[in-house]
Amino acid sequence: MAKAPVQAVSAPALVVKHKGLLTGALMLATIMQVLDTTIANVALPHMAASLGAAQNEITWVLTSYIVAAAIATPLTGWVSDRVGQKRLFLIAVIGFTVASALCGIASSLPEMVLFRIMQGIFGAVIAPLAQTVLLNINPKERIGQAMAVYGMGIMVAPIIGPTLGGWLTESFDWRWVFLINLPVGGMAVAMLVAFMPETEIRQRRFDFFGFGMLALGVGALQLMLDRGADNAWFTATETWIELGLVITGLWVFVVHCLTAENPFIDLRLFKDRNFALGSALMFIVGITLFSGLALLPPLLQSLMGYPVLLSSVIMAPRGVATLLSMVVVGRLIGRVDARILMLFGIACMAYSLYGMTSFNLQMDYWPVIITGCIQGFGMGFLFVPLQTLAFATIAPRFRADATSMFALVRNMGQGVGISLVTAVLANMMQVNHAELAERITATSQNVMNQMPALLTGNPVTVSIVNSLVTQQSAMLAYLDDFWLMLLLSLGAVPLILLLRGPKKPDKPLTEEEKALERAHAMAE
Template identity: 80%
Template structure:
């Protein structure tokens, strides 16, 4: 039987020169990489104008990064064994920083897409590798606090990304969205080189076939989700081909990992109940967190008419609340059952989403701020204990593969979530528009009482009425998305209850108690 729990296998805590400065370096690199998943969103219109790209083409700036990162993330465990954690981390941060500089000086769309692909390939290993190092340099009783620090970067960075990106774009230029990574990357490289210890290199054979199958499956899934709406989903041959690649690639990958002697990913990590359930929950967290971040900017700017900077500032309190809750969780770690904190965090998120289902076009900005603060506060109470529970029972020798897979499911949740809410939004806008328009008939009592001249009005008035119907239909479609996210948040509650609680270490006996036991044994 495979040893997949910490009770059956242990590893000594890695000794470092200065754990505080090393942790700061790890988080500096992680925040830099995670920020780039959302910081460029608000700058897309400016990029399109500068690079001479159409609006539907400029989205490849986001897609290319997501696809590259999704494919390269599972490589983290093997590369760390082959190159050593320190060498890999330095290569990744240097490569990401150079690619960021190239993105900042790109002159056309093809150049930007290529540079973003390179940025995604190097950046993919930073977050999971940082998590692995934090797990290795902290003893078991400090893992909760370490995951709280890690969570601050993973959760807060994408939330403040649109705010920082909007400010840089409006105050300076969209190119600074990428160029800001240069001083951060350089500082991280020097700190990592000075404080990160070298680790043992393992000559682990590379499973080209397993990686190829996983890469095909992940890449095809991301392309299907990103391009599905433009291709009218399953009315397109391309979508069916991509779905076939997803299913066949994943099936072959799983069978190969179960039967190969040295598979690319050791699937025994999923025999650990906590890790398996936490992975499913992290997938849902990826959907709810990043979907909300993708929905709110167009809702605030397009329907409510807020400027870019103000709409970005309205989302900033969410990040502050997440930061505050993670500090609190770090203090509570080891004192409160992680499952209780996760239930509290999920409850906060669900209640905030329920509040978002009451949004309307006549409200001011306060409901957006208050629901965002509540959701951000709950996210901290969910993410940190979830990461702690996921790795609390996993064997240390599986940490490399486990952290890369954990990052992969989070990234895939992000991709699936954004594509899902976008598809629901587009579909429900048509449905809601049709239902609202159907009520504006000559026989409708409301029309007769309130708008008797509607059907005989001028084309200009009819166009205004149609615009109002379209606006209301769009608002209702956003509410439909919020209801969907609420249902997903509630659906993961049973998974929390199924997790195993933290193992309470046995108390070491005092000398007097040991002597008393020996006396009893001699008496028997």
Template identity: 75%
Template sequence: MAEAISQPALVVKNKGMLTLALMLGTIMQVLDTTIANVALPHMSSSLGASQNEITWVLTSYIVAAAIATPLTGWMSDRLGQRRLFLFAVIGFTVASALCGIASSLPEMVIFRVLQGICGAMIAPLAQTVLLNINPKERIGQAMAIYGMGIMVAPIIGPSLGGWLTETFDWRWVFLVNVPVGAVCVAMLLLFMPQTEIKNRRFDFFGFGMLALGVGALQLMLDRGAENDWFQSIETWIELGLVITGIWVFLVHSLTAKQPFVDLKMFKDFNFSLASILMGVMGITLFSGLALLPPMLQNLMGYSVIFTGLLMAPRGAATLVAMMIVGRTSGKVDPRIVLLIGALLMSYSLYLMTGFSPDMDYWPVIITGALQGFGMGFLFVPLSTMAFATIAPSVRADATAMFALVRNMGQGIGISLVSVVLSSMMQVNHAELAERLTVDSMAVQTQMPGLIAGNGQIIAVINGLVQKQSAMLAYLDDFWLMLILSLASIPLILLLRGAKKSAKPKTKEELAIERAHAMAE
């Protein structure tokens, strides 16, 4: 006798088409996080931005998404899921079009902030709607299809970005979202029903203070090197805003009756430790995505489309690793899986410290695949451990805070490696140039034209010195990321396992965990 199927929380006319619309919206948003990386060198020259400044294209989006993510639940209640989803997708699509026609870096940063605010709401809403329209017996199947679908984005993102940039123009990495967004909006209008609207209080003061502190911190990191750090009044003002925003947010959260974030969640040892680990992962896992395209194109001379192809194995390896984790979930201690992931990440970064301008492309493919496997082994188990012991009453706030920490790790990491890269290129250039003296035997025997002041020889030698100093600066960044990755390993050993339960996790619960990690 067939098992009776329960009634879903939200009944829709065409569940298949609505699921496809949800996947389209999420794929568009996830794709945007990977597709733009390979086009950064082309954007830099077109927008007149330095290598340090062009990373604002990434960090502005990440920080805006980090700040906007906690708003999703409240806005969903106040506007309804259908209206908010339409607002998010339309806003993201319009912002993508504006990014595609941006003529300067400030314009691009403003449009990316808008894109990040709208994009932050798409994945959480899509998962919520998917849970509501499926009976609990079919949630596992639905989330598995959704998860596998959205994993296409990070696999094809770098290759698609490279192809669009080389065949058409870098602007098409943003403009490609316009037709996808239009189709998604049309499908949502046709197939997504309106949900109940609830009036719920929101702590705008606490949210505003957190946004002020986080935004000022990112601005200080992005502009610090350009302003000569604390030699500039601007940097001191930004630091003051960081301290003020974070301090007032903490005091308000501890004393308000209904704060924006309930800080009691940090009393849970596992969640606090997992949040630190997630921040470190944000720095180490995503910084490489910003570093590799300029290195491969500017130093090694690879085309933008070949650069995208070289970065594609990372996404494929992540998908395979997540499938393995899904199969072993509940059977293997998550801490063991986390250790494997951290060791793979550390080993790949160690291999990257041996990169040279004369190597072929295989080291890039191998290290990318290793990092992809490591990423897949880290995300799902870390989410599982973070919420294994936390109280249900603070779980919603904890989910938002966990996403905020991850995004802040990414933003800080990209800014950090960009600053180190820029400063170490200058240091390395000065040190290498100091060795090219008249008394140097190498200069006398191999570069006599340099001593004679031959302009062509000087230009060639300076180009070689710049190339070597840049390569050494990239290696300095890889060493920094390796140290951070190794430092996270002892923290994994301190995580506590969940209490043994007589009732094992269902397929539905496991599928939700995997899909949630994929969306992140």
């Protein structure tokens, strides 16, 4: 009977010295790690030439990092409890920085893949642990502002990654894409040593079977999503094997966690309505955010003929708009219902995606910049309130596990989104090409009037017409993807409406409630 009032009471924020400097250190490390999810993309052709790798082999530089990070992310909660948050954060940042240096001096593809795996393992801990620390050091009424700061790193870094990577590659060398992490990592380590407090160590038994099943499912999913397009998806035996491993691993993991005495992840955290709905929303955000980042560079470079660096610059205002919106949301989050802010964010995203469905090959770059700014601005209004509501009612003892699962869901959304739009793009290019080609026939009045040389089978004319048809079919396929992203964004609206609104501020704790809270913490 004594537990009821305790569960209604939120744990007090951890008192630290120089909270601002500690927050800066956490975000410095987070931005460094998140940047590496996209900064290396534009440097892949240069890496392939330098390392003597084929084009289909060099993609393992990305795949190895993604798979390693996906498998290691769920470990964050257990390891942080066993070794302490400060020690784990320092190990992660130092390990990530060292692995970055090794990537920068790699002389062969196997070395690069090995060092990228190291980066993924160490880097997987940084973002969820930084979020956990921010939740712990800020009182409930300032969690919105803390999540706004956190969102700046998580959302803006992937957007500016290609721009920074393109500039470093063009101006210096592809190795600086990794070597730039050395001074950043060193500064973050120094600040963490000085300002991050020690935390209590909890002895948690490690569930090897549960972790193994989750790692199997998540790792197989990432491999399937990354290699599916190259393997022609479900026409290949490999894809079916990977799908079987995904279903088996995740199914057994869920059943095991629901029945084991000490599971690897306590699935009771998903009983929290806001966290469960927030995770579903974060999955959709992962799809829409990273799908756009994956679609625009090839659209700008391959179809519109912009060089790599200029296309990166054209996408940069999107990140600036996201940064601006998060500053605004940080000030509004305690005054305006978070669900209203999220609906405004979805409306901005939907409007921008609707504008992107009107893209054409004759336009200049301004429609890309304008729609990108609107979408980036909307992302800030969606991400910050989502983070705030999702963790508003999570018990402090579940925070490390919850942040790691939230990061895992976001990364899975990223993988699913990129694979989905890539598959739709490839399929619709073929469909559109066939439909357009059917209209160019010998009996077509337009062909007889405007392209009579096509009727004679002139090879030059046929080649030119086929090139134009291919261009137009590709443009239409991109528009189909933008329509798909628009529908996915609108599909998030019912989930937002199901979220519980913010509660009234808690009354000051009585002495009896404080005593019960301390007793409950000791029992845990």
